[in-house]
Amino acid sequence: DAKTTQPNSMESNEEEPVHLPCNHSTISGTDYIHWYRQLPSQGPEYVIHGLTSNVNNRMASLAIAEDRKSSTLILHRATLRDAAVYYCISYNTGGFKTIFGAGTRLFVKA
Amino acid sequence: KAGVTQTPRYLIKTRGQQVTLSCSPISGHRSVSWYQQTPGQGLQFLFEYFSETQRNKGNFPGRFSGRQFSNSRSEMNVSTLELGDSALYLCASSLSPGQGIYEQYFGPGTRLTVT
Numbered sequence: 001d002a003k004t005t006q007p008n009s010m011e012s013n014e015e016e017p018v019h020l021p022c023n024h025s026t027i028s029g030t031d032y033i034h035w036y037r038q039l040p041s042q043g044p045e046y047v048i049h050g051l052t053s054n055v056n057n058r059m060a061s062l063a064i065a066e067d068r069k070s071s072t073l074i075l076h077r078a079t080l081r082d083a084a085v086y087y088c089i090s091y092n093t094g095g096f097k098t099i100f101g102a103g104t105r106l107f108v109k110a
Numbered sequence: 111k112a113g114v115t116q117t118p119r120y121l122i123k124t125r126g127q128q129v130t131l132s133c134s135p136i137s138g139h140r141s142v143s144w145y146q147q148t149p150g151q152g153l154q155f156l157f158e159y160f161s162e163t164q165r166n167k168g169n170f171p172g173r174f175s176g177r178q179f180s181n182s183r184s185e186m187n188v189s190t191l192e193l194g195d196s197a198l199y200l201c202a203s204s205l206s207p208g209q210g211i212y213e214q215y216f217g218p219g220t221r222l223t224v225t
Contacts, residue, residue: 032210043114043200043216044153087153091210098143098202098214100153 004088009105012078020073022088032091035073037084083108114217122223128189131220135203142184147198196224
């Protein structure tokens with residue numbers, strides 16, 4: 001199963017951009033990269049996903065390296081509500097199971 | 111559209127008992143996955159169902175089982191409860207198998223406490 005590696009924690013100032021990195025060096029060519037976040041006392045929430053090209057949605061942007069061994073989740077303007085644990089997942093094609101890493105705890109300072 | 115619902119939200123059981131948790135996916139979603147979340151182990155995959163068939167299972171003992179009904183609703187069962195089974199149990203639904211093509215939507219979870 002493809003593994004992902006993320007920093008344990010990161011800190012950002014409110015209204016500044018945040019770049020959350022993820023390493024997935026064992027990813028195969030058809031595995032999608034997903035990002036979820038989990039706020040305290042809630043279930044994980046979908047953020048964004050992609051395969052090869054960079055992706056944008058109302059919540060964030062996903063930048064995928066050309067070799068697909070790493071990706072970066074970009075929050076364009078962090079708010080206090082963005083303080084959460086962010087999980088990067090690479091889906092094992094055909095495995096039909098999701099492997100979550102430890103995630104990155106994002107702290108946002110006012 | 112209603113989100114993923116899980117019942118009950120909180121549950122207290124005694125060691126040795128069994129428990130059944132329920133999950134109703136988003137309308138139209140046919141894939142349901144279950145996860146266990148604990149402070150020590152994080153989020154761990156339990157199993158995934160699609161069209162009433164279990165397609166994959168995580169590394170959990172046989173005491174953990176599940177099923178999916180024709181309306182895509184799913185249940186998971188834990189028999190002979192142990193103290194270490196205390197956790198938040200999360201259910202997630204997705205449009206279809208897709209190997210990650212489609213995102214998952216999680217429910218709020220069932221908090222199980224085993225005493």
